[in-house]
Amino acid sequence: MSEIKDMNFMGMRKIAAALSIVLILTSIGSLIFQGLKLGLDFTGGTLIEVAYETSANVNDIRKTLEVNGYEDVTVQHFGSEEDVLVRMKEAYRANLGDEVLLVLQNASEEDVVLRRAEFVGSQVGEELRDEGGLALLLALAVVMIYVAARFQFKFSVGAVVALMHDVIIILGFFSLMQIEFDLTVLAALLAVIGYSLNDTIVVADRIRENFRIIRQMQPIDVINRSLTQTLGRTLVTSLTTLLVLLALLWVGGELIHNFALALTIGVVVGTYSSIYVSANILLYMDISREDLLPPEETEEELDDRP
Structure with a gap:
């Protein structure tokens, strides 16, 4: 050979x-x-977790939030197709989670449940x-x-x-x-x-x-x-x-x-x-x-x- x-x-x-x-x-x-383009892990911001009754479309959720004035939003499934994690650079406020929940409920025909809303510090x-x-x-x-x-x-x-x-x-x-x-x-x-x-x-x-x-x-x-x-x-x-x-x-x-x-x-x-x-x-x-x-x-x- x-x-x-x-x-x-x-x-x-x-x-x-x-x-x-x-x-x-x-x-x-x-x-x-x-x-x-640093993510929330480095810049600080707000984490919001919501749950849908059926599989959620993350692209539709992202567009809905952007139309309602929320900028630099990242939306992704979290654990299952029904659970959604929303990351935004907007500073945390006491009622921010409720505001986002209301926007998503108005845009959806099913019930949306707020699981948590947390602040990630820039430090x-x-x-x-x-x-x-x-x-x-x-x-x-x-x-x-x-x-x-x-x-x-x-x-x-x-x-x-x-x-x-x-x-x-x-x-x-x-x-x-x-x-x-x-x-x-x-x-x-x-x-x-x-x-x-x-x-x-x-x-x-x-x-x-x-x-x-x-x-x-x-x-x-x-x-x-x-x-x-x-x-x-x-x-x-x-x-x-x-x-x-x-x-x-x-x-x-x-x-x-x-x-x-x-x-x-x-x-x-x-x-x-x-x-x-x-x-x-x-x-x-x-x-x-x-x-x-x-x-x-x-x-x-x-x-x-x-």
């Missing part, structure tokens, strides 16, 4: 680098000038935002230490740059599209870091192994061979994960829609970055076989052997 021919992944590394730079600059620009949202950002930075720092200890410093730089690349592009997408950024999306970002890191480590492990066993080959060719050998595993993992995420996007409901969307983007971008970002960084840092060979023992260490 003939050996599979190595694919020239790195032949497109300059185009990939230019694409990544454009995406990152666009994302950063959008984050600076437009910002994220709590600020703490969540700060702690979430700290969690992301801590995750990147731990990744860099782990990869440097397991592989080599150049690999850790490539891994962290790839992860930062993924996170910035996801944030940029949510900023450009003005899709609500809440705690579920923050959780998805942390999950993307884990997914992308796993893919990057698999590729890095094969690159290290090939550098050690292949002597007469240029670094770019070693990396191309390593990427070719791991391509099947990468595609199978990514496609099966995407099938689950697409199912969540279509039938998972509004409650986890943004979570599934962030993960879907993360899987696509993470697969791309494992090939064209982390490996590209290794070439720019002049990775070589000597970087991955264990250090030679000194004469003193040889003399100290029993």
Whole structure:
């Protein structure tokens, strides 16, 4: 059986680098000038839960509230098709829940019951935002230490740059599209870091192994061979994960829609970055076989052997 021919992944590394730079600059620009559309978890506001007798149409409820002057309203099913959770940035008032209930009752032919009306403070949202950002930075720092200890410093730089690349592009997408950024999306970002890191480590492990066993080959060719050998595993993992995420996007409901969307983007971008970002960084840092060979023992260490 003939050996599979190595694919020239790195032949497109300059185009990939230019694409990544454009995406990152666009994302950063959008984050600076437009910002994220922060959800109620971060900005503070009012939570109202109501119950219908039969299945409720969240789109009709949202339109009804907007027509009656309530702005920045998010409506989603909560637990069942009959239970509805309304999130609004309007400041909490003692009778706000009753006002919303009256509007919904007038627009519906069935009885609507108010389950609860609560206030989410902006101070709590600020703490969540700060702690979430700290969690992301801590995750990147731990990744860099782990990869440097397991592989080599150049690999850790490539891994962290790839992860930062993924996170910035996801944030940029949510900023450009003005899709609500809440705690579920923050959780998805942390999950993307884990997914992308796993893919990057698999590729890095094969690159290290090939550098050690292949002597007469240029670094770019070693990396191309390593990427070719791991391509099947990468595609199978990514496609099966995407099938689950697409199912969540279509039938998972509004409650986890943004979570599934962030993960879907993360899987696509993470697969791309494992090939064209982390490996590209290794070439720019002049990775070589000597970087991955264990250090030679000194004469003193040889003399100290029993």
